Amino acid sequence: MVLLRDIGERGVIKVIEDIISYPSDAILPFGDDVSGLKVNGMRLILKVDAFSEEFCRYYWMDLYDLGWKAVTMVVSDFVVKLAKPIIAVVSFGIPSNRRLSEVVNLFRGVADAAKYYGLHIIGGDTNESKYDLWISVSAVSLDKRKYTPSRFNAQEGDLVVTSGEYGITGLANYIHYNKISLETLPENLRRKILNKTKHPVARVDLLDKIMEIAEYITSSIDVSDGLAQTLYDLAEASNVTIELNSIPIDSTVKEYTTRNNIDVEQLALYGGEEFEILFTINSKFKSKLDKIISHYGLDLHVIGRVVNKGRVGVYYRGRLIPKRGWEYFR
């Protein structure tokens, strides 16, 4: 008798792949960040993200934050596929003995995030749950883009590029699981952690700018299960090795971890819910990338290179890094 915890989330997903008949004319293979079809010459994308409260809540988060995060999670997956969702629906389950004010907070978070992203919440489904509180957000985009970067197409020689800096959500995990009081942190670090975990922001701000180099992007993926796991997901999907040569780390996190003797690279590699964009680009077009970075002042960083088509691995400065990240049921 096989239990879910025996095979983990990725094992479950593999089993599901064999059961559903994934459409052959989908714009992306099964298992990418989003999925969709071409319909009447338009690119129609539908994506769902969901969670149960028990598994996705730092001790300093309230239901407003969960609502905000649920929307951000979905939007982030569109952004890495160079799309912007236009409408969304929300379903949730909540025990009948929870307070109405909690639902109000949850929905204020959903509504405020949607507004931030210019996304309309057009419907939903209200359900009772026996114990857990759960929320599921589905969103749709419809546009005329011809090309959608997949996670299956990183090529040998490509540069690996990521947005943002790492370490904040890794430190948030560290603080949460070690039950450290947020009050003991320096003010600016505390504020960064609260911002990044309570009101994470999908990188819609990059969308228009990245469009200028879209045709050179060979693959892309959302960083939401930690940088290491994301790099492995990309490497496995594309059947390549990735050599990381630098990890952009938030300076405030660096200071704090140095002072407290915490391995900052571990935090940066094994965080999660960064909602940053990671993509590969043909190295011939590095000057085009540099141009938009400097022109718009983008926080995009070349962090490595794709090598060895045909062998999967992720190396950081010559050492193979362990594949590890967020996975349910384990």
Added chain:
Amino acid sequence: MVLLRDIGERGVIKVIEDIISYPSDAILPFGDDVSGLKVNGMRLILKVDAFSEEFCRYYWMDLYDLGWKAVTMVVSDFVVKLAKPIIAVVSFGIPSNRRLSEVVNLFRGVADAAKYYGLHIIGGDTNESKYDLWISVSAVSLDKRKYTPSRFNAQEGDLVVTSGEYGITGLANYIHYNKISLETLPENLRRKILNKTKHPVARVDLLDKIMEIAEYITSSIDVSDGLAQTLYDLAEASNVTIELNSIPIDSTVKEYTTRNNIDVEQLALYGGEEFEILFTINSKFKSKLDKIISHYGLDLHVIGRVVNKGRVGVYYRGRLIPKRGWEYFR
């Protein structure tokens, strides 16, 4: 301190309406069976339905049946709006100590139902839940239809039309809650109850045929919270009184209830999950309705009439019937 059980599901929905900013250019008002927008001259509809296992499972159902039902629920809402979903995504939460075979069953149900409806499952999100098992299905349609019947537009003098016959799911409730063994039922009744509850079918079969009279349909609604509640939902949305003069009742249910002294009209009015279509049509076009009924042999029945624009009520043969049906949190 207000708890969810104090205001019920419909109360919660009203509160949410005030929080989200529903788009003014939506094809239907907030609170209809589905919602969507016109985009590039196309009608884009997105709809979600979900449930927690605890609340939606007769004792004779397995997870295959739950998966099947989850898809049917969503498709049914499209059908009453004269639409057919093309792609769907599924999110679910399941405790890690549940068997993999249960997830396999759940997804076989989802996949088989989707295949039945010609709907592609193009993605999903796998989550861990602490206690409950929950599933959420979101689907999208994209077509060129200009007009979408709402539940807000029933007009005085319209005929009220429903598909199918009632009583089976009401009897299923009766049997479930009174812990009656299915084995004690006559074979054909048992089979009808198993079919209608384990593998309910959204009325996609009616879609093409109803299109022929679509322009005469003034309003429509999905019958999924019981016939009485659905009629009240329609009456309240359209601000009208509905006079029912007959209820089509399944003959096998009628026989059984007569023999066992059960009030069959109660079962027919207060069932749930019938997934039948109910609509109103301008009485001038009754002959067009009759024509498609006889031409295609449709199981559509004129069951009543809309009266008294401006006063809400539902009467059956002159008596006001109680407003009562499935509502969460109560």
